[in-house]
Amino acid sequence: MVRKKVECRDCRHFLSAPYDAPRTGCWHPDNLQQRQKDAFLKEQEIPGDHRKINLRGDCAQHELREPRRSFWKRMLAGEF
Numbered sequence: 001m002v003r004k005k006v007e008c009r010d011c012r013h014f015l016s017a018p019y020d021a022p023r024t025g026c027w028h029p030d031n032l033q034q035r036q037k038d039a040f041l042k043e044q045e046i047p048g049d050h051r052k053i054n055l056r057g058d059c060a061q062h063e064l065r066e067p068r069r070s071f072w073k074r075m076l077a078g079e080f
Helices: 039-044 071-077
Strands: none
16 A cells, blocks of 8 residues: 655644744644653653655654634634
């Protein structure tokens, strides 16, 4: 079975922080370089390097992001 190549930016575990470039990466619990148990220390977690994890485009932990709801559905739900 041939798996389709996947992109990190389409995964729900990929987060990018343009204001803090080293924080861009894979936030899957198995791929975190440094993990914190306490909720108030979550900002000290270091994500995994998404380029190394998905080098061949066949990441095993890849999960598609949920599609963003339309503007009108978000307005009716009260999300701004």
